Amino acid sequence: MAAPLEVTGSDTEAQPEAVLAGVDGKAIQGRSLGQIAWMRLKRDKVALAGGVIVILLILLAIFGPLLVQSPLDYHQNLIDPTYNRPKTGIWHTGISADHLLGVEPGTGRDLLSRIVHGARISLLVSFLATLLSVVIGTILGITAGYFGGWVDMLISRAMDAFLAFPLLLFAIALVAVISDGSFGLSGNGLRIGVLVVVIGFFNWPYIGRIIRGQTLSLREREFVDAARSMGARNSYILFKEILPNLVAPILVYATLLIPTNILFEAALSFLGVGVIPPTPSWGGMLTLAVPIYSSDPMYMIVPGVAIFITVLAFNLLGDGLRDALDPRAK
Amino acid sequence: MTSTGGNKTVSTSDTAAAGTAVPGAAETSADAAAARPARDGEMLLEVDNLGKHFPVTAGLLRRQVAAVKAVDGVSFSVRKGETLGLVGESGCGKSTTGRMIMRLLDPSFGKITFEGEDITTMSQGRLRPLRRDLQMIFQDPYSSLNPRKTVGAIVGAPFRLQNIETENGVKKAVQEILELVGLNPEHYNRYPHEFSGGQRQRIGIARTLALKPKLIVADEPVSALDVSVQAQVVNLLEDLQDELDLTYVVIAHDLSVVRHISDRVAVMYLGKIVEIADRNDLYERPMHPYTNALLSAVPVPDPSERGNRQRIRLQGDVPSPLDPPPACRFHTRCWKAQDICKQVEPPLIELSHGHQAACHFPENTTVSATDEVAKAAVAPGAAPAAEADAETGE
Numbered sequence: 192m193a194a195p196l197e198v199t200g201s202d203t204e205a206q207p208e209a210v211l212a213g214v215d216g217k218a219i220q221g222r223s224l225g226q227i228a229w230m231r232l233k234r235d236k237v238a239l240a241g242g243v244i245v246i247l248l249i250l251l252a253i254f255g256p257l258l259v260q261s262p263l264d265y266h267q268n269l270i271d272p273t274y275n276r277p278k279t280g281i282w283h284t285g286i287s288a289d290h291l292l293g294v295e296p297g298t299g300r301d302l303l304s305r306i307v308h309g310a311r312i313s314l315l316v317s318f319l320a321t322l323l324s325v326v327i328g329t330i331l332g333i334t335a336g337y338f339g340g341w342v343d344m345l346i347s348r349a350m351d352a353f354l355a356f357p358l359l360l361f362a363i364a365l366v367a368v369i370s371d372g373s374f375g376l377s378g379n380g381l382r383i384g385v386l387v388v389v390i391g392f393f394n395w396p397y398i399g400r401i402i403r404g405q406t407l408s409l410r411e412r413e414f415v416d417a418a419r420s421m422g423a424r425n426s427y428i429l430f431k432e433i434l435p436n437l438v439a440p441i442l443v444y445a446t447l448l449i450p451t452n453i454l455f456e457a458a459l460s461f462l463g464v465g466v467i468p469p470t471p472s473w474g475g476m477l478t479l480a481v482p483i484y485s486s487d488p489m490y491m492i493v494p495g496v497a498i499f500i501t502v503l504a505f506n507l508l509g510d511g512l513r514d515a516l517d518p519r520a521k
Numbered sequence: 522m523t524s525t526g527g528n529k530t531v532s533t534s535d536t537a538a539a540g541t542a543v544p545g546a547a548e549t550s551a552d553a554a555a556a557r558p559a560r561d562g563e564m565l566l567e568v569d570n571l572g573k574h575f576p577v578t579a580g581l582l583r584r585q586v587a588a589v590k591a592v593d594g595v596s597f598s599v600r601k602g603e604t605l606g607l608v609g610e611s612g613c614g615k616s617t618t619g620r621m622i623m624r625l626l627d628p629s630f631g632k633i634t635f636e637g638e639d640i641t642t643m644s645q646g647r648l649r650p651l652r653r654d655l656q657m658i659f660q661d662p663y664s665s666l667n668p669r670k671t672v673g674a675i676v677g678a679p680f681r682l683q684n685i686e687t688e689n690g691v692k693k694a695v696q697e698i699l700e701l702v703g704l705n706p707e708h709y710n711r712y713p714h715e716f717s718g719g720q721r722q723r724i725g726i727a728r729t730l731a732l733k734p735k736l737i738v739a740d741e742p743v744s745a746l747d748v749s750v751q752a753q754v755v756n757l758l759e760d761l762q763d764e765l766d767l768t769y770v771v772i773a774h775d776l777s778v779v780r781h782i783s784d785r786v787a788v789m790y791l792g793k794i795v796e797i798a799d800r801n802d803l804y805e806r807p808m809h810p811y812t813n814a815l816l817s818a819v820p821v822p823d824p825s826e827r828g829n830r831q832r833i834r835l836q837g838d839v840p841s842p843l844d845p846p847p848a849c850r851f852h853t854r855c856w857k858a859q860d861i862c863k864q865v866e867p868p869l870i871e872l873s874h875g876h877q878a879a880c881h882f883p884e885n886t887t888v889s890a891t892d893e894v895a896k897a898a899v900a901p902g903a904a905p906a907a908e909a910d911a912e913t914g915e
Contacts, residue, residue: 223712224668413665417728420623420657421679422649435669 224516228439231515238511244504252314255307262304262471266294276487295479296487305471306497312465312472313501316386317452323391325445328398333437335399336406337429347403350396359458362389366464379466386465390455398444405440409433439516446509450502457498473498564634565736565768566599566622571631572792573617577843590842591617593792594631596869599736604762604769606783606800608776608815610839614792615772616660619738622770623657624648635736653683656734660741662721666713672699672724673709679731695731701764702727702757719750723757730761739771743778755782776819780804785875788812791850792842794869798876808872808883811851849881857882 232238270277276296286293292302335346366385371377376384409415410433418432459465460474468475473494480491572595574588592614599605607615620626622633624640633641635655640648659665666675676695680687687694696706702723713721722742729737742758743751755778761767773779779786780800787797788811796809807813814833821827835854840846846853852862861881869879872886 223671224714413659413661414667416620416625417657417659417665417725418678418682419625420652420655421682421728421732422652423678423682427682432667436667438669 224439228512228515232511235511235514237507238515241504241507241511244500245508248310248501248504249314251307252310256304256311259304259307260301262300262308263469265298265300270294270297276483292493293489296483296490302490302493305476306473306493309471309473309476309494310497310501312383312460312470313453313456313498316383316390316456317449319383319387320391320394320452320456321445321448323387324394324398324448325441327392328395329402329434329437329441331395332399332402333406333429333433336403337410337425337433339407343403346399350399353393353396356393358389358393359462361393362386362459363462363464365389379470382464382466386456386459390452390459394448394452398441398448401440401444402437405437406433409436443509443513443516446505446512450505450509453498453502453505563601564598565601565636566770567632567634568598568618568622569596569632569634570594571596571618571621571633572629573614573621573626574629587843590792590845592621593842593845595787595789595792595794596631597787597794597797599768599770601735601768602762602766603784604771604782606779606786607770607772607789608774608779608786609789611774612839612842613789614842615774615789616740618789619657619740619770619772622738623655625657650683653685653732654735656729656732656737658722658726658729658737658739658742661745662718662725663745665725666721668713671710671712672704672716675713675724676727676731679728683732685732695727698727698730699724701730701761717750718746719753722746722750722754726754726757726761730765733765734767736768736770739769741773742771744773744775751778758782776815788815791839791845793850793879795851795880796876796878797869798878802873802876806876806885808876808878808885809851809880810855810857810882810884812878813884849879851880 232242277294289301292306294301295305331346331349335343362385366382369381369385371381373381374384415428415432418428423432456465456472457474457477460472461478462474463478465474466472476494477491480487480494484491571592572590573592574590576585577587577589578584579586595614595618597605607618609615617626621628622635624633624643624645628641631641632639635651638651640651643651670678673692673695676698677691679685680691680694692709696709699706699708704720704723704727708716713724716724722745726742739758743754746754758769758771759782762769769782771779771782783800785798786800786803787794788803788809789795790811796803796807796812798808803812804816807816810833814835817831817833821830833856837854840850840853846863848864848866849855849858849862852858855862859881865881867879867881869877871877872883
């Protein structure tokens with residue numbers, strides 16, 4: 192028998208938090224989804240710890256270099272010339288009150304200072320590269336998803352092509368080919384620019400695919416039809432109706448892309464494509480540590496742990512953000 | 522296509538039946554209907570032989586191999602101030618028709634005239650100012666409100682999109698509309714997820730009303746709501762109609778809701794209108810066998826009455842709109858079907874005053890309909906040309 196009045200329980204989006212928000216009565220100001228996500232995030236202690244570490248790292252990268260000594264000063268009086276390693280400190284690390292993480296073998300440069308300055312390069316490159324990926328990925332993803340048809344086909348195939356590109360080899364080749372002074376940049380500025388462009392430009396398909404998929408489902412929602420029936424233009428629908436709904440995935444995947452890019456920057460620096468020595472970078476420090484790891488393992492451990500903590504903190508924060516912003520995607 | 526919007530007297534037995542499944546609706550039905558003045562106003566919307574064929578493509582070159590004939594030549598008109606109900610099973614093309622009227626979908630053929638202007642192929646840019654007068658209520662209140670926007674932003678969007686200056690600012694205007702639809706104006710800064718389904722639908726209605734439209738296409742306005750809330754929203758729509766002099770095209774699969782709210786009702790089957798008549802006429806004297814079968818499926822609330830009714834059970838499923846049956850589309854499931862039904866398409870003709878049906882063997886009519894239909898069907902040009910093309914063109 193056909194039910195005359197169908198009760199379709201389509202309240203998939205009804206959230207318990209929404210009910211809670213209504214209970215306290217006094218707050219007539221509604222809680223936005225952002226505020227609700229923040230409430231959830233506050234309960235996730237692991238993600239919060241990741242977030243605190245991320246903030247500390249960012250502060251360290253910005254203000255740290257003002258506090259530590261120069262990363263370029265040699266302290267060869269601390270080096271044992273026979274073994275080419277620090278004379279002092281436990282396990283010959285050179286750790287002392289002046290050099291909290293020890294000194295570099297051979298030159299005696301302060302490791303803490305090099306880590307702090309390296310953090311600056313690492314975070315700068317990964318943030319800028321992520322920003323580039325997010326901007327390109329969002330614009331192309333939303334365009335492909337919203338307009339569909341041959342536009343979608345073109346952009347989707349471009350994504351496939353970019354993902355198939357041998358990025359590492361390309362980056363190495365590019366640095367060899369681009370001469371100093373190109374694009375009005377030289378030295379480290381040019382190297383950082385190349386890193387940002389290479390990493391950012393080849394990572395956009397990851398975010399682009401996610402945005403495209405989300406847009407595909409969002410454009411079928413009735414609020415898009417509602418906007419169109421009120422006379423909204425495509426630009427209004429894209430930026431005022433659809434984009435606000437994409438902030439959550441953009442934020443989450445940007446946070447998860449940053450650690451990937453940190454690793455990538457470290458790998459490129461390790462291969463000698465990063466900033467030019469003596470400017471410190473984490474990957475570059477690892478390169479220097481490889482030939483002498485048997486006599487001074489600490490020299491390899493310090494930048495390795497720095498990379499590990501940074502990547503882990505960003506990943507924990509990203510996972511927490513995803514859970515907070517999109518509780519159904521677990 | 523002619524109809525008098527008259528005959529508004531509602532008998533008591535009629536009201537009782539109308540309110541079968543909408544609790545609380547029966548009480549107000551008679552009042553609302555009686556309060557409505559007899560309307561013989563001008564035509565607001567005219568739909569002529571409208572159709573939508575969705576192409577089915579295959580292969581690398583995306584060659585069109587077939588077409589889903591979602592809507593295949595429907596014609597009706599709506600007068601100012603009246604409510605036209607559009608009923609039919611899922612997939613019969615009623616929502617597609619509504620979306621074409623709103624120009625959210627481009628028609629494949631046919632003509633839509635709104636206030637004397639042909640809007641069938643009008644560009645979206647030229648259509649923009651017209652959209653003030655032409656609004657839509659959506660089916661799913663959970664999907665029709667952007668979760669990232671406050672109620673104020675949602676209901677205020679039409680003002681901003683149409684660049685309408687309001688006397689005391691947009692906020693004041695929005696709060697007035699919220700009050701009009703029975704929401705607390707204090708809810709201005711709240712987000713949709715903080716509201717129940719019924720409240721959300723009221724927000725959607727508020728947004729629709731913001732521009733004071735003339736015609737509202739309501740696509741299943743209550744089907745996503747709890748039964749207890751359906752009556753509230755239906756009654757709200759009726760009150761608003763009286764207050765703001767609105768014209769509705771209500772699309773629904775729920776016969777009780779349609780009976781309650783409509784002045785005239787059109788029944789669709791597989792992309793075509795099979796019967797269109799004044800509400801009481803249609804519900805009391807259905808002519809098309811399909812309408813009869815639909816009406817017989819409406820549940821009877823009184824258990825003791827249930828034994829008396831005749832339930833017509835249709836055999837089989839609705840045929841695919843990819844390859845609809847030739848001639849009368851209902852002949853595959855019709856218990857009255859004869860050879861003529863498989864060969865000659867019955868045109869939608871007026872069999873009694875204001876009552877049109879497309880059937881060779883209509884019921885509830887004194888007119889010798891077979892002759893009428895046969896005459897009309899044989900007469901050249903009786904069936905619209907485009908329709909014939911659509912049948913043979915594939």
